[in-house]
Amino acid sequence: MGGVAPAFTQNMSKPTPLSLLDRSRTRIGESDAAALERTITRARSAESLGYHRFWVAEHHGVPGIASGSPAVLLAALGAATDTIRIGSGGVMLPNHAPLVIAEQFLMLEALYPGRVDLGVGRTLGFTPGVRRALRTELPAAERFADDLAELRSVLAGTAPITARPAANPPPPVFVLAMQRGLDFAGQAGLPAVVGGSLLRAPDALAQYRDRAGDKSHLIISADIMIAETRERARQLLLPEAWAMVRSRVTGEFGPLESVQSVMSQHPTPAQRAKVEDWLAGAIYGDATEVAAQLEELVARTGADEVMSTASTFADPDRDQADAALAAMMSP
Numbered sequence: 500m501g502g503v504a505p506a507f508t509q510n511m512s513k514p515t516p517l518s519l520l521d522r523s524r525t526r527i528g529e530s531d532a533a534a535l536e537r538t539i540t541r542a543r544s545a546e547s548l549g550y551h552r553f554w555v556a557e558h559h560g561v562p563g564i565a566s567g568s569p570a571v572l573l574a575a576l577g578a579a580t581d582t583i584r585i586g587s588g589g590v591m592l593p594n595h596a597p598l599v600i601a602e603q604f605l606m607l608e609a610l611y612p613g614r615v616d617l618g619v620g621r622t623l624g625f626t627p628g629v630r631r632a633l634r635t636e637l638p639a640a641e642r643f644a645d646d647l648a649e650l651r652s653v654l655a656g657t658a659p660i661t662a663r664p665a666a667n668p669p670p671p672v673f674v675l676a677m678q679r680g681l682d683f684a685g686q687a688g689l690p691a692v693v694g695g696s697l698l699r700a701p702d703a704l705a706q707y708r709d710r711a712g713d714k715s716h717l718i719i720s721a722d723i724m725i726a727e728t729r730e731r732a733r734q735l736l737l738p739e740a741w742a743m744v745r746s747r748v749t750g751e752f753g754p755l756e757s758v759q760s761v762m763s764q765h766p767t768p769a770q771r772a773k774v775e776d777w778l779a780g781a782i783y784g785d786a787t788e789v790a791a792q793l794e795e796l797v798a799r800t801g802a803d804e805v806m807s808t809a810s811t812f813a814d815p816d817r818d819q820a821d822a823a824l825a826a827m828m829s830p
Contacts, residue, residue: 514828515797518552518806519545519821520588520720523566524739525754526812531565535572537814538565542576544818546583548825551804552616553580554588560629563742563752570603577611586616588692588720588806589675592643593623594633597650601662601669605654609664617654618692619647620675621683626750644683647674651687673718678703685710692806694720695780704800716803719796722781723807725789725823726816732783735811735820737761740777744770755812781809786823793827 521541525534542553555572558564566572569587576585585607590600600617607615621643623635652658654669674684676691678700684691685707697703698719708715722739726732738755741764746752748770766774782792793805807824811817 515793515802516551516804517824517828518554518584518718518804519550520554520556520806520808522556522558522564522808522810523572524810525563525565527754527756527760529754534565535575538572539575539579541817541821542580542583542585544821545825546580548822549828550583550821550825552584552586552806554586554616554618554806556588557591557594559594559633560626561752563754570600570607573607573615574610577607577614582614584614584616585611586670586673587618589618589620589673591622592619592646592650593621594635597646598653598658598660598662601650601653604670605662605664605666608666608670612666615670616673617670618673618675619650621680643680644686647672647683647687676707681707682710685715688712688714690716690718692718692720693800694808698796698800701799708801717801718804718806719800719802720806720808721796722783722809723789723793723805723820723824724781724783724809724811725786725820726783727785729784729788732785732789732820733778734758734762735816736778736781736783736809737774738812739810740774741766743777744773747773755810757812786826789824790827 521538523534523538525531538555545553553576555566555569557567557569559567569590573585573587604615604617623630649658651672653662656665673690673692674680676684676693681691681693681697681703688711691707704717722736724732724736726735735758737758738761741761742753742755782789797805
C-alpha cells in the first residue's frame with residue numbers, strides 16, 4: 500500500500516495515538532445482528548493492531564446503523580477484548596437522564612476497570628418521530644451544560660443521589676463538539692472530540708485550549724481510508740458518501756451498498772457534487788499519502804489524538820485499511 504509509511508508524530512519522540520469509531524454500519528442484504536457481530540470482530544482486531552481506543556455510537560431509527568445503545572454494545576466489546584479502551588462516541592445527553600448514563604458507565608467501569616470512556620454529545624434525534632419516541636423536546640439541548648455538570652457530579656459521587664456501582668476514579672468524560680459543544684468542553688475543562696468544519700477553524704480550537712487550560716485534550720475525527728492507490732481508497736469511501744447523498748433524497752440514511760453497485764449508479768450533477776464535497780472532507784490515499792495528510796492535520800490542529808470514523812462495504816477492505824493505519828503508530 501504505497502510502501503512503508505513513516506509514523507506521523509507531534510514531535511520526534513511521541514507518536515500520535517490512533518483510535519477507531521465504529522458505527523455498526525449495516526450492509527444491503529445483511530441483518531442488523533451481522534453488523535453488530537462485525538463491530539465486535541473489528542474491536543478484537545483493533546486491539547491486536549495496537550489501537551488506543553475503540554468507540555461506538557448512538558443512533559435511533561436509522562436503517563443504516565445497528566447501534567442504538569452504546570452501553571449495551573460496550574458490555575459485549577469489553578467481554579470480547581482485554582486491553583483496548585472502549586467508549587462511546589457518543590451518548591447523546593439530551594436523550595437520557597444523567598443518573599441513568601452514570602449508572603450505565605459506572606457499571607461498565609466496574610466490569611472493565613481503567614478501560615472505559617464516556618463520550619457525550621448534545622444532538623437530538625434526527626426526526627420529529629424519533630424525538631417523540633425518546634420523549635425529547637428541542638429545549639433539551641439547551642440544558643446540556645447543566646446536564647453535563649450533573650452527570651459529572653453523579654460519576655464523581657458528589658451528587659445528592661449516590662449511583663452504584665461506585666468507581667474511583669470514574670470513567671473519563673469527553674465532549675463530542677460542534678461549535679457550542681467545543682465551548683462547553685472548554686468551560687468544563689474536558690477533552691473534546693472534533694471533526695468536520697472545526698478542523699479548519701483554528702480560532703475555535705485555540706479558544707478551546709485557552710478555556711480548558713492544562714486540562715485541554717483534543718481528539719480529531721475524520722474518515723480515513725488507505726488502499727493501494729489513491730483512486731482505490733476513493734472508491735472504498737464511495738459507499739458511505741453515496742449513503743449520505745441518498746439520505747438527502749429518501750430521508751433515510753440507509754445500509755451500505757457495494758462499491759460496484761455505487762459506481763454503477765447514475766447520479767445527478769447535484770448528487771455528484773455532494774459526493775465530491777463529502778470526499779473533500781475525508782483523508783485518503785496510499786499509506787505514504789495518508790501519513791502526509793495526517794502530519795499536516797495534526798500540525799495544523801495541535802491534535803493530541805486521531806480517531807478514524809471511516810467505513811466501507813467489504814470486510815477485507817476495511818481490515819486492510821485498519822492494519823495500514825495502525826502501522827503508522829510505530830515509532
